Amino acid sequence: MAEESKVTLYGYWPSPFAKMVEIALKLKGVPYEYVEEDLTNKSQMLLSLNPVHKKVPVLVHNGKPIAESLVILEYIDETWKNGPQLLPMDPYKRAQVRFWASFVQQQLQDSMIKVAMTEGEAREKLVEEAYEKMRLLDEGLKSFFPDGNPSIDTEHLGLLDVVFVSFFGNHKVHEEVLGFKVIDPEKTPLIHCWLKALLDLPLLKETLPPHDKMVAFIKFINESALKSSTA
Amino acid sequence: MASSSEKVKVLGFWVSPFVRRVEWALKLKGVDYEYIEEDIFNKSSLLLKLNPVRQKVPVLVHDLKVVAESYVILEYIDEIWKQNSLLPLDPYQRAMARFWAKFAEEKVFETAWNALCSGGEEKEKALKIAIESLEILEGEAKKIQNFFGGDRIGYLDIAMGWIGYWLPVWEQVGCMSILDPLKFPATSAWAKRFISHPLIKHNLPPREEMLVYFDKRSKELSSISQGWIKV
Numbered sequence: 001m002a003e004e005s006k007v008t009l010y011g012y013w014p015s016p017f018a019k020m021v022e023i024a025l026k027l028k029g030v031p032y033e034y035v036e037e038d039l040t041n042k043s044q045m046l047l048s049l050n051p052v053h054k055k056v057p058v059l060v061h062n063g064k065p066i067a068e069s070l071v072i073l074e075y076i077d078e079t080w081k082n083g084p085q086l087l088p089m090d091p092y093k094r095a096q097v098r099f100w101a102s103f104v105q106q107q108l109q110d111s112m113i114k115v116a117m118t119e120g121e122a123r124e125k126l127v128e129e130a131y132e133k134m135r136l137l138d139e140g141l142k143s144f145f146p147d148g149n150p151s152i153d154t155e156h157l158g159l160l161d162v163v164f165v166s167f168f169g170n171h172k173v174h175e176e177v178l179g180f181k182v183i184d185p186e187k188t189p190l191i192h193c194w195l196k197a198l199l200d201l202p203l204l205k206e207t208l209p210p211h212d213k214m215v216a217f218i219k220f221i222n223e224s225a226l227k228s229s230t231a
Numbered sequence: 232m233a234s235s236s237e238k239v240k241v242l243g244f245w246v247s248p249f250v251r252r253v254e255w256a257l258k259l260k261g262v263d264y265e266y267i268e269e270d271i272f273n274k275s276s277l278l279l280k281l282n283p284v285r286q287k288v289p290v291l292v293h294d295l296k297v298v299a300e301s302y303v304i305l306e307y308i309d310e311i312w313k314q315n316s317l318l319p320l321d322p323y324q325r326a327m328a329r330f331w332a333k334f335a336e337e338k339v340f341e342t343a344w345n346a347l348c349s350g351g352e353e354k355e356k357a358l359k360i361a362i363e364s365l366e367i368l369e370g371e372a373k374k375i376q377n378f379f380g381g382d383r384i385g386y387l388d389i390a391m392g393w394i395g396y397w398l399p400v401w402e403q404v405g406c407m408s409i410l411d412p413l414k415f416p417a418t419s420a421w422a423k424r425f426i427s428h429p430l431i432k433h434n435l436p437p438r439e440e441m442l443v444y445f446d447k448r449s450k451e452l453s454s455i456s457q458g459w460i461k462v
Contacts, residue, residue: 052334052367064323071329078322091310095298102300103284136284 007032010046010058012039013209014217016109017069018057019166023207024076027157028083070101073159086159100140101163108133109167115178116222127180131187138188150194154201165198165208173214177222239264242278242290244271246436246444248340248393249301250289255389256305258430260312302332305386317386328379331371332390338364339391343398347405347445348452354407361409365418372417377424388425395422396435404445 009025009032011018025032037046037056049058049065058065059072061079066072077086087094111130118126142148144160152161168174171182185192198204209217239257241264243250257264269278269288281290282299291298291307298307309317318325339361346357368391371379379387398410412419425431 062323066323066326066330068330068333071326071333074329075322075326078325091307092296092298094310095303095307098303098306099284099298099300102303140284 005062006060008035008060009033010035010037010049010056010060012037012056014214015039015056016166017055019207019209020069020162021057021059021072021076023162023166023204024073024086026203026207027086027154027162028076028080030076030080070105070163073162077159084155084157086157086162088158096140096143097158097160100137101160103133103137103140104160104163104167108137112174112178112182115180116218117225119226130182131184134183134188134191138190141190141194145190145194148190150190150197152194152197152201154203157201161198165195165204168195169199169204169208170211170214171195173211173218176215177218238294240267240292241265242267242269242281242292243288244269246441247271247288248397251434251436252301252389252392253289253291253304253308254434255384255392255431256308256317258434259315259317259384259389260308261314262308262312302390305389309386315383317380317389319380319385328385328387331368331379331387334364335368335387335391335394339368340393343401343409346407346409347401347449350453354405358407358409362414365410365415369415369418372415372421375417375421378421384425384428384431388421392422392425392431394418395426396438397441400438400441400445401449404442404449 007025007030009018009021011022011034013036022034035045037043039056042054046056046058047054049060050056050067053067055067057069057072058067059075060066061075066075073086087097108130111126111133115123115126115130141150144150168183174182183192183195199208239262241250241253241257243254243266245268254264254266267277269275271278271288274286278288278290279286281292281297282288285299287299289299289301289304291304293307293311298304305317318328342357342361342364346354346361349357378384379391394410401407402409410419410422426435
């Protein structure tokens, strides 16, 4: 492969944003070099590739860097036509996928972060809000799985699958650390079955960070955050 | 494909910059639509039915299909009506337009709004980020002659168009200076070109009423603990 068309992904193993891009590249069968960044000690390379945000993921293709995970995913879908189409052909279905992907990445994720950062009575209200958002997603999924049966194979994975599994594939980690059932089969049955089907796929299961490693990492982050907020 | 105005509806709120984005896009494409004013402080059953998830405007209804979220709507409009394309054809250029739109939204729009609706240290912090972010955008504005879309208005112009009209109102109401034309000559010049464009200048809310609205609204939001709410 010519040097110009080389693909490099700058990532950080616990980051769901970087994970999304990794999964998309693997699905499309795009050969790439992965560079692990230590976000506590950012490399000069990262700072020069993404001077605006100084964050991962950054995808470099044809010598040009692209940042922002959802922007990168759309770029990947538009550039590599083999493998599953991350976005459907129909504009209305595309709009639905984009709407829910943004909902998962922003609204849902925000709710989880708020729960993680809060203790005591205020937390209960936030947990209820998080469940409410999950219920909305569960309701929304009905248009994607009209027969109520999310069966998925690697050839038909889409952008919303990739986004959701990146943020919630390690939900058991969140449950262990946060102490509430993030994915409740009774409250959100469709999400529960969907996630189960996704995690059955070896490609996804293998790409997600290992459970114990993630638990240790999240605990460390939470403790540091609580320490700095009470310091 | 001609579409009669009954087929396209926009549910909006007169002062919302998010709604105007959608209207500008439709006007640029020459698409007729019916506009329905929504009182967001007294939400109609129509809004709640069309956008139960976020309960917000804008909402686009096209042939009974419902699309919400201004950026999702912009992409939908661009895919359905192919004339006067909003996004460039090249995947990398598209990624850049989307990247900068997100940057401007998070780092200029949200921070300027937060500065308007807060006081003291919080306001100072928000102002600092808004101005630093404008410095970065100025670098991009220096590269263009006419619009970010080239000779025609494009996606990024529409995304950032609020800067030329809403921001000066917020500056006046909030007694703050953000878009200083001496510091940001390229951005200011672009903003002026955008707002003076024939399709845009006749599709702006009345300035005097905006001043009254945002003065009232910012005071309401300042008095509650979290002013971090959109419009």
